[in-house]
Amino acid sequence: FLAFLFYRCVELITVKTPQKQVNVTTGGTVLLQCTFVTTQETTSLNIQWEFVSSADMKTQQVVTRYSLQAKYVDVLPFCWQVYYYQAGKDVISTAFEGRLTPPSAPATSRNASILISNMKPSDAGVYTCDVHNFPDVEGQSQVNIIVNVLGKLPSVPYCSVHGDVESGHLVTLTCHSEHGSPKPKYTWIRLDETKARRPVMGRSEYSTESGILEIRNISEFQFGEYQCNASNVVGFSICTVELSPDILYIHPFVLIGALLGCVLIILVVWFIAHTVKRKKYKAVNVSEDLTGEEKCAMFRFLYSLYFNPFMHSGHYSGQLFYSCSLVYSWVLLFSFHFISDNFAVLDKPDLQ
Template structure:
């Protein structure tokens, strides 16, 4: 209703309201790190001329809410914003070709996000005036760092940690032991995001060569380590690994506390019963 009213008002003002349609053939794009990204956008207009054509490109990073302007075209002039100078290739003769596509060069992981093409060609004031493209920049996981944390002596708990510093999208991790058919992970054979493998109540059968595979759609990287009775602690953990191990420690401590409380209550109940029995016996002898 509001749209119809607005259109009627505009018709009264300009005499005739036109429609514009903006399209993109790719709403989702995967681009490898360092390559160029062609952001395609075309438009159709019912107006005979494009002398009043204006359009812009905006970018909203996956980690940001507010979009940033990349490019503006108005009155036949192209303006590339400072952050994209030298990286953005502007369209040629957009009014004639009705093609307002741009090329973003040497894409980086920080270029992942939503790109918006907005087109106006007055008096085209209604229709589909913008198109969105979601871009994901792919980066193969960097070689992960494998480490051992805890005590690897029999009967103890040991943590195998694996982490790739870089990778887009964020990699998943799988632990396998040499000679084992099944994957050893913290989620019953499924890939894990933390990269940590907890081995509780270590036995000699747990010793051997372990491999961590870090994987995303861009590729795979691996690291290996050997677990044995004299394996040394790998030092400090990163925040994700530390959080996982802290959860294990809290669980163990809480279990010990609850066990202690339960034992105390049982001992107290037994002592109270003995004390009651003694009092009853003494009372009988006095009588």
Template sequence: MIGGVVSYGQPVQVRSPIFARVGESTDLPCTYSTSATDGFTLEWRYAAPGTPAIQAERLLYYNGNMYWVGSDEDRMALVQNPPVQGTATLRISNLQPSDTGLYICDVTNPDDWSGSGQGLINLSVLVPPSVPTCRLNGQAYVGSDVVLTCQALYGLPVPIYSWSREKNAAPISLNNMVQDPRTGTLLLRNLSAPFTGKYTCTASNALGSATCTVTIRVLIFGATLIIGGAVMGTFIVILLIAAVLTYFIWCKKRRTKQAQEKSEMREESKPPSYRSSRRTPENAPLRRGASRQEHPELRPSQFSFVV
């Protein structure tokens, strides 16, 4: 007879689960009545929560020699080693949250099938709640509703949540505060100035508790719009000033460029240096009635031929 085990061909039964605290040690009992003969085997398998038993992974296998699978050999051991005297109990030390799940003890004796069978044991590692996370959902202005949420990532048993306010806080009607201890939500209805303050959530179970806080500042909706409008107005003014400065800088650069271009055009259109306007004797016209004798330079030279 195997503890928590029925013979092959009968429905598999799940026994009462085992609870143990994180960091402690616990035994997963498994006993059998058959004699260990040639071919006798023992196998322990593990399935994480939500995993079908058929997909359980092997932890150890014994068939005359011990074979450990995985990295948990340093935390696991058989109470009786070798397990041939009717005891196949598995001891786990320094329990971790990841040890929670279904354990299967499988004894097989080819010479005695009636003494062979499987045992299913559920192990739950008890863990105090982790530090929860608090959040504000919604806009905290007068007349609105908001929801505060609180959630711990782990904790076993499942944590219970409770909300409280700081000391000397202004009184609030209980009808405007609705909390759910299972989900950790707190609904605040029809906000007003007294709702302003710090809210503390406590997640607790049999092993301990942890807290987080969130602060609410209730604003008048109109004031919120005014503040938002002022911020937007300031932003628009800054954009306008930047645009005007950019325009003036562009105009100044354009005028400078135009003046430079005009100066270059004047330089290119200036006429080349011209000759002196004084007339030389060679090209000066004769006065009326004047003869060439008065202008000897106009008389033919002695080498000239007169035709």
């Protein structure tokens, strides 16, 4: 009978959480949920959040406890206080100041959940929610939540092609992700017409650390769409690039050389035209200033200006030819037309 009365006087408190383990990325925000049920008034409510870091799991401390009957010695890992609540006042530890949002009105809401932002790798560990409400001194008064702080998801990588995408050439594909923790690793695969994943064919090699794929002596069977996967323990991001003989890599120096060549031809044309006009005024009574051979020599000179920039080691450089031939063509036609008009004027005697 006395035991029954004692049981009635000692109420039970129940603390719960739907979480057993939570994963959060570095810099992210995590909500640690903790609710409690009590039948007593919450005027003496006490909430405490404690934390044992993953690094401190191997470090232990000796705790001595005494009771009326005996002395107890416990070996426990080091525990750090995160948050403390009593009599309507909040206390946040220095390590979590500015990052921890305390529970709102826990005495009435029966909610002791906390929100922690800007999570760091050092925040990984076991968090304990401990709730007491006298005279509720028995029951399930605490719960544990394991928090894993992962790295950052790799940012969308940048894929690019280097080299001549032509049969028999060396083509290099690069893939790089600016952000990601831990550092992402890279894998290359080839996508067929149905977007199915296929291994890279032929003589090729790539580094999972640098994301560089080299395809040696590329053939038409290796043309197509390639996909790079940048991944770490958090997740992955992808980028794709198309290898097609219609897509040519043009080095910036090639374009600069083409523009300089155009400028050179324009200057030569201007100089010739200026010289011709000067001769026109000096030779008023002369019906012909230049012979047919001289005209042919002039056209041969312009012809050499047109084709010489495309010559490299005795053969045409197809890459440069494709990138610049159109520009050179209209410049050359303009030059022929302009000089021909001036020669026609010289062929006619000045009647004035």
